Amino acid sequence: MIKVRIPTPLRSMTGGKGEVESTGGTIQELIDNLDSSHPGLKDRLCDERGEVRRFINIYVNEEDIRFLTGKHTPLKDGDEVSIVPAIAGGSL
Amino acid sequence: MTELTEEQIQRYSRQIILPEVGGKGQRKLRQAKVLIIGAGGLGSPIALYLGAAGVGTLGLIDGDRVDLSNLQRQILHTTACVGTPKVESGQQLLAALNPDVHLRIYQEHITVANVMDIVSEYDLVLDGSDNFGTRFLVNDACFFAKKTLISGSIFRFEGQLATIKPHEGYPCYRCLYPEPPPAGLVPNCQEAGVLGVLAGTIGILQANEAIKEILQIGESLADRLLIYDALEMQFRKVARPKDPHCPLCSSSPRITTLEEHHVSCQVS
Numbered sequence: 595m596i597k598v599r600i601p602t603p604l605r606s607m608t609g610g611k612g613e614v615e616s617t618g619g620t621i622q623e624l625i626d627n628l629d630s631s632h633p634g635l636k637d638r639l640c641d642e643r644g645e646v647r648r649f650i651n652i653y654v655n656e657e658d659i660r661f662l663t664g665k666h667t668p669l670k671d672g673d674e675v676s677i678v679p680a681i682a683g684g685s686l
Numbered sequence: 687m688t689e690l691t692e693e694q695i696q697r698y699s700r701q702i703i704l705p706e707v708g709g710k711g712q713r714k715l716r717q718a719k720v721l722i723i724g725a726g727g728l729g730s731p732i733a734l735y736l737g738a739a740g741v742g743t744l745g746l747i748d749g750d751r752v753d754l755s756n757l758q759r760q761i762l763h764t765t766a767c768v769g770t771p772k773v774e775s776g777q778q779l780l781a782a783l784n785p786d787v788h789l790r791i792y793q794e795h796i797t798v799a800n801v802m803d804i805v806s807e808y809d810l811v812l813d814g815s816d817n818f819g820t821r822f823l824v825n826d827a828c829f830f831a832k833k834t835l836i837s838g839s840i841f842r843f844e845g846q847l848a849t850i851k852p853h854e855g856y857p858c859y860r861c862l863y864p865e866p867p868p869a870g871l872v873p874n875c876q877e878a879g880v881l882g883v884l885a886g887t888i889g890i891l892q893a894n895e896a897i898k899e900i901l902q903i904g905e906s907l908a909d910r911l912l913i914y915d916a917l918e919m920q921f922r923k924v925a926r927p928k929d930p931h932c933p934l935c936s937s938s939p940r941i942t943t944l945e946e947h948h949v950s951c952q953v954s
Contacts, residue, residue: 602841603878612915648864648865649867653925656923658925661925661929676913678846678913679867680818680839680862681840681845682821683816
């Protein structure tokens with residue numbers, strides 16, 4: 595099982611949950627599996643070519659997948675994945 | 687550096703007795719020039735704490751006026767100030783708090799036209815703006831001007847914090863997020879909502895990191911991103927490496943001048 599941390603802007607897709615569990619041997623498989631249990635999540639994370647959007651970072655444990663092997667980054671049981679989008683609020 | 691007055695020694699005594707600060711650190715704070723972008727949710731606690739700590743020169747830029755709906759979190763402003771420019775309201779409170787502080791106010795928004803002139807007057811820039819366009823512009827301007835930037839941002843119950851100093855070999859904001867989100871993919875700013883206390887938490891952490899940068903003490907957040915979840919009460923730090931393909935700070939940059947970003951706050 596892989597623990598996935600869901601950021602506030604995407605919690606509407608996970609019934610308000612900040613953490614969900616899923617499976618997958620790579621980030622790509624994990625995103626596909628997450629999309630099966632939470633339909634629409636993949637569209638929020640990836641562009642039309644299936645690439646992770648440039649204002650969303652995904653971390654395996656504490657490492658950014660852009661500096662590993664991107665969506666092909668391997669995952670193992672017990673890994674923690676965090677989804678961290680850019681946020682802009684300050685004055686609001 | 688001129689010596690501290692008796693009154694200053696008394697005012698700052700609780701931090702001067704810290705070995706990491708001392709009289710020397712207090713004089714460094716008095717010499718420091720810090721620009722605060724936005725006199726809102728983040729800018730308020732930043733200005734109050736840096737002003738109280740005796741930072742000598744504070745620049746405050748904000749083009750907006752105080753609205754009643756700001757007061758839940760923008761503690762630099764009071765009910766009597768509704769309708770007045772935020773920088774004027776901030777000036778009144780800061781002058782009352784600490785007459786030592788030299789405050790420079792700019793009642794305008796940050797733009798491609800004014801950002802370099804303003805940023806160049808300061809040692810350190812703290813971004814508390816409310817939109818991606820300003821954030822990317824401020825990052826790029828600080829990169830070109832070689833100024834350290836402390837970036838804080840908030841959304842609902844979540845906050846992010848990073849110290850950005852590519853001129854010392856660390857990553858820039860674009861190494862973390864190369865591009866702003868396209869219009870339509872970010873939630874409406876007003877509908878998104880934010881917990882007032884969250885603005886305070888992140889703003890105070892920005893002020894903390896600013897004092898550390900001025901005094902050159904402790905661990906800098908220059909290669910980490912701090913993520914705060916107020917509901918879970920969890921702080922996490924993740925690695926923030928320098929991107930060898932960064933469009934701005936890599937050896938072959940795509941961005942070589944300031945550019946406008948128009949990122950609207952509309953829901954798709």
